[in-house]
Amino acid sequence: MTDQSSQNICQPELRTAFSTERDELMAVDQLHQQLNWPELNFVLFFCSAEYQLDKLAEALQQRFAGILVAGCTTAGEITAEGYDQGSISAVGFSREAFAVSGQLIGGLQQFDFNDAQGVVEQLSERCLKQQIAPIKDHSFALTLFDGLSTQEEKVLVTLDSALGSIPHFGGSAGDDICLANTHVYFDGAFHTNAAVIILVNTSCEFRVFSGHHMESRDTKLVVTEADSPQRRVLELNAEPAAIEYSRIVGVPVEELNHESFALNPIAVRIGDEYFVRSIQSVNDDLSLTFYCAVENGIVLTLMEPGELISKLDQQLTREEQALGEHLLTLGCDCFLRRLEAQIRGKSEPVSELLQRHRVVGFNTYGEQIDGMHVNQTFTGVAIGRKI
Structure with a gap:
């Protein structure tokens, strides 16, 4: 291994x-x-799904005994040297500046507001015992979801209500675009159909944020038939969904793939903002499966990618300059953004940009920001020095 x-x-x-x-x-x-230093209090990691996860879990539990460890599998890693694949990236937090508590959420389908309220209260109490800072204005929450659970929206709404004024971000685990098995890690083991919530209480400055580089076009599509629990759209504009999407983007149905979806996203408009609803796959019945929730009657707008590099640079710079001194940004970067960069031959410049801005994180199957599940965004937290 290199130094x-x-x-x-x-x-x-x-x-x-x-x-x-x-x-x-x-x-x-x-x-x-x-990461082995006396002040180590919490380890957050992001790993390739290519690892033998049972062996990785055992090794993590042994090596970091007595330390809170959480993480997930990815659709690509962001290390201190930028984009990587087939690796493991991690951040260690000190006990001097960070009080951290975490909880595994299993049985996502049954998770309700009472559960969320109980979890947030327990996490807050544990953090306060470490006597770092008041919870209000000095805490943020991080969530990691099984990226194929289809339960993000339901759980996020309840969590957001329970968190109140505590800002929150996160990402959905990936599996190198295999769409087979995605995992979150907590308490010594990897889990499916589960999520991890981490409350970080800190004396450091921080800013939670989210953004994208997509620009709206004039074309609209109405979801005229959907299977919302399965995130499947059967009809767009009263036509088979895949056929109608194929027509408007000018790509034959049989050639629709992740690249098509990355370059021709569709979004829902809420107020003045557009939130991408990324397509996951084309099904045999010509329906489309999405990474985010879709419902009957919603109007979708065809989008096109803008300037990824300049927009990301501006966004990261803006957040960093709002801090006294920027130390690190934890980033949840949609894998479709990384795929777009690859298609356009910009992977290396984007990777260099992430390295220069001190970003560590992973490529996701979806991002979370303050109770919303979104796609094709860069979402994260910029962390500065102790106040």
Whole structure:
């Protein structure tokens, strides 16, 4: 392994680590070497789904015994050196500047407001015991979901109500675009049909944010028949969904794929803002499966990608400049944005931009911001020095 210490962030408040080692034990050993300092209080990681997850879980539990560890599988990793694939990226938080508590949410279908209220109260109480800062104005929440659970919207609405004024962001786990098995990690094991919520209470400055580079076009599509629980649209404009989408984007049905969806997204308008509803796949019955919730009667607008690099640079710069001194940004970057960069031959410039802005995170199957489940965004938290 090459010397990564010069690339990784090493500050009193937090540290970053990553490994490209394919052996699970060696990869975790390398993370431990980079994050092993007395103040370590919490480890957040993002890993390729190519790892043998049972071996990885065992190694994490052994190496970081007594430390709270949470994470998920990805559709690509963002390390201290930018974009990567087939690796594991991590951030360590110090006990001096961060009080962190977490909870696994299983049985997502049954999760209700009373559950959410109980979870938030427990997380807050645990953080307050660490005596870092008041909860109000000094805390943010992070959620990681099984990216194929289809339960984000239901759980997020209840969580957002329970969190109140606490800002919240997160991402849905991926599996390198296999769409087969996505996992979240908590309490020594990987889980499916589950989510992890982390409350971070800190004496550091921070800013939670979300944005995209999509621009609206004139074309509209009305969802005239949908299977909302399954996130499937059967008809658009009273025509088979795949056929109508194929017609408006000018791509034959048999050639529709992730690239088509990345370059021709559709969005719902709420107020003056557009929120992308990304298409996941074309089904045999010519329906379309989405990564986000879709309902009968909603009007969708055809979008087109704008300037990804300049928009992202402006967004990250704006958040960093609002902090006294920027240390790190935790980023949830939709995998379709990364795919668009690859298609347009801009992967390296985007990767360099992420490295320059000190971004660590992962490529997602969906992003979460203050109770909403969104697609094709860059969503995250910029963290600064202690106030």
